[in-house]
Amino acid sequence: MLFLVNGVAFGSWLPRLPEIRDHAGLDITTIGLVLTTSGVGGLVGSASSGALVGRWGPRRAAIWPAVLLTVLLPFIGVAPRAAILASIIAVAAIADSVADVGMNALAVRAQLARGQSIFTRLHGLWSLGSLGGGAIATAAASARVPLPLHLGAVAAACIGAIAWASTTLPDTEGTPRSRPRIRLALSVGALGGGVALVEGIPHDWGTIFLTDVAGVSATSAGTAFIALSGGMLVGRLLGDRVVDRFGIHPSMYGGLAVVAASLIALVTTDSHAVALGAFGVWGLGVAVVFPLLYRLAGSHRGFSEGTGLAALTLGSRVGFMAGPAAVAAVTEATSLPVGILVVVGVALVGTVVGVFTSLRDGETAETA
Numbered sequence: 001m002l003f004l005v006n007g008v009a010f011g012s013w014l015p016r017l018p019e020i021r022d023h024a025g026l027d028i029t030t031i032g033l034v035l036t037t038s039g040v041g042g043l044v045g046s047a048s049s050g051a052l053v054g055r056w057g058p059r060r061a062a063i064w065p066a067v068l069l070t071v072l073l074p075f076i077g078v079a080p081r082a083a084i085l086a087s088i089i090a091v092a093a094i095a096d097s098v099a100d101v102g103m104n105a106l107a108v109r110a111q112l113a114r115g116q117s118i119f120t121r122l123h124g125l126w127s128l129g130s131l132g133g134g135a136i137a138t139a140a141a142s143a144r145v146p147l148p149l150h151l152g153a154v155a156a157a158c159i160g161a162i163a164w165a166s167t168t169l170p171d172t173e174g175t176p177r178s179r180p181r182i183r184l185a186l187s188v189g190a191l192g193g194g195v196a197l198v199e200g201i202p203h204d205w206g207t208i209f210l211t212d213v214a215g216v217s218a219t220s221a222g223t224a225f226i227a228l229s230g231g232m233l234v235g236r237l238l239g240d241r242v243v244d245r246f247g248i249h250p251s252m253y254g255g256l257a258v259v260a261a262s263l264i265a266l267v268t269t270d271s272h273a274v275a276l277g278a279f280g281v282w283g284l285g286v287a288v289v290f291p292l293l294y295r296l297a298g299s300h301r302g303f304s305e306g307t308g309l310a311a312l313t314l315g316s317r318v319g320f321m322a323g324p325a326a327v328a329a330v331t332e333a334t335s336l337p338v339g340i341l342v343v344v345g346v347a348l349v350g351t352v353v354g355v356f357t358s359l360r361d362g363e364t365a366e367t368a
Contacts, residue, residue: 001161001162001164001165001168002062002063002066002099002103002106002162002165003103003122003123003125003126003129004125004126004128004129004161005066005070005129005158005161005162005165006066006069006096006099006100006103006126006129007125007126007127007128007129007130007131007132007133008129008130008132008133008136008154008157008158009066009069009070009073009096009129009133009154009158010096010129010130010133011129011130011131011132011133011134011135011137012073012133012134012136012137012150012151012154013073013076013077013137013151014134014137015134015137015138015141016077016137016140016141016147016150017031019077019141019147020076020077020079020085020147023077023078023079023080023147024079024080024081024082024084024085025081026082026085030082033082033086034082034085034086034089035089037086037087037089037090037093038089038090038092038093039093039317039320039321040090040093041089041090041091041092041093041094041097042093042094042096042097042317043097043314043317043318044090044093044094044097045065045093045094045095045096045097045098046097046100046101046310046313046314046317047310047314048094048098048310049061049097049098049100049101049102049306049309049310049313050101050303050304050306050307050308050309050310050311051306051310052098052101052102052306053098053101053102053105053305053306053307053309053310054304054305054306054307056102058102058103058105058106058109058305058306059102059106059166059169059170060102061098061099061101061102061105061306062099062102062103062105062106062169063099063102063162063165063166063169065094065095065096065098065099065102066095066099066103066158066162067159067162068091068092068095069092069095069096069099070154070155070158070159070162071155071159072088072091072092072095073092073151073152073154073155073158074148074151074152074155075088076088076089076092076151077147077148077150077151078147078148097313097317100313101306101309101310101313102306104294104298104309105298105305105306105309106169107119107122107294107295107298108294108295108298108299108305108309111295111299112299116240116244117239117240117243117244117248117295118240119240119243119291119292119294119295120235120236120237120238120239120240120243120287120288120291120292121236121237121239121240122291123236123287123290123291123294124233124235124236124237124239124287127229127232127233127236128233128237131229131233133154136150136154137150181302181303184300184302184303184358185303185307185308185311186311187354187357187358188297188300188308188311188312188315188354188358188359189311189312189314189315189318190315190350190354191293191312191315191350191351191354191355191358191359192293192311192312192313192314192315192316192318192319193315193316193318193319193322194319194347194348194350194351194354195289195290195293195316195319195347195351196315196316196317196318196319196320196323197319197322197323197326197343197344197347198256198259198286198289198344198347198348198351199286199289199290200319200320200323201323201324201327201340201343201344202224202228202279202282202283202340203225203228204323204324204327205324205327205336205340206221206224206225206228206279207221207222207224207225208221208336209224209266209275209336209337209340210223210224210272210275212336213270213275213336213337214269214270214271214272214275215270215272216272220272223272223276224275224276224279227276227277227279227280227283228279228280228282228283229283230280230283231279231280231281231282231283231284231285231287232283232284232286232287233283233287234283234284234287235255235283235284235285235286235287235288236287236288236291239251239287239288239291242254242288243288243292248292248295248296249355251288251292252288252289252292252293252355253352253355254285255285255286255287255288255289256285256286256289256348256351256352257285258281258282258284258285259282259285259286259289259344259348260345260348261281261285262278262279262281262282262285263278263282263340263341263344263345263348264341265277265278265281266278266279266282266337266340267337267338267340267341268337289351290316293312293355293359294309294312296355296359297309297311297312297359300359319347323343326343327339327340327343330342330343
């Protein structure tokens with residue numbers, strides 16, 4: 001439930017960003033700076049989340065920041081000035097980052113207790129919530145539902161869901177902090193950054209690829225996002241069966257191989273249909289990678305509870321922020337297909353090497 005609620009909260013305000021911008025009277029440069037505070041807040045939250053999980057325990061670290069995040073939603077819709085909107089978004093991003101690590105730490109405990117893979121389904125619920133939140137927001141905007149009413153209703157529903165979820169979660173205490181392993185944390189952070197490139201770049205550049213390379217009209221360019229998100233949702237909802245049958249590492253390497261094949265298919269075509277198929281298969285392949293990295297980092301014996309997850313999320317947020325600029329830099333000197341190929345290709349190789357060297361079998365508190 002916490003994963004679903006977090007996804008709904010994420011997807012509920014971004015589709016109404018033009019209205020939020022107009023209400024606060026922002027120009028394009030200012031709204032860009034305001035949105036940047038989300039990334040900065042995410043970095044701050046990720047950096048502090050490991051210590052907070054260790055101090056509070058994963059249950060409280062998952063629930064209370066989630067409550068704060070949902071309480072802030074209606075205020076995004078009524079912020080009158082850029083500084084106020086930026087402050088709200090930054091605090092919400094901090095809360096979201098801590099809640100992210102907390103609920104994944106809870107998932108690690110549940111995973112160990114059940115003895116069956118649950119991580120891809122949980123992340124699939126996040127994807128489902130995000131799509132659902134976005135669909136509701138789009139419908140609300142079309143029906144001209146006032147922003148405060150829409151976001152207030154979403155916040156009330158989310159808080160109710162969190163309250164119900166809190167009654168089903170066992171109490172968890174904080175755990176003793178062990179001496180941090182800096183080199184391991186840096187390796188896991190870099191791994192998170194690499195996977196963020198693999199997952200984030202098709203989201204960032206998919207629509208532009210369709211218009212600039214495949215010659216698709218702007219009105220149809222969104223089909224790239226639909227294909228990618230649809231493939232990812234299916235992969236996450238069904239991925240646990242694959243993991244239980246083949247194991248963590250074979251499933252992850254298999255997913256990365258599928259991404260590599262779809263990458264080659266994408267950058268060697270100018271066909272809309274082939275590109276859509278490549279995006280769909282890309283989503284299917286990458287679907288299991290982040291959930292399994294969360295599972296491995298969260299159960300690694302070299303980390304205190306939450307610390308490995310914090311390192312992974314911190315690195316991934318850096319990767320998501322750096323991805324668009326990295327592709328743009330290569331594209332300026334070559335072309336968009338080459339830019340995507342080079343950046344994602346390097347990230348794929350780095351991810352395989354990173355998993356093999358930093359998160360090998362035998363170094364986690366579980367086996368699969």
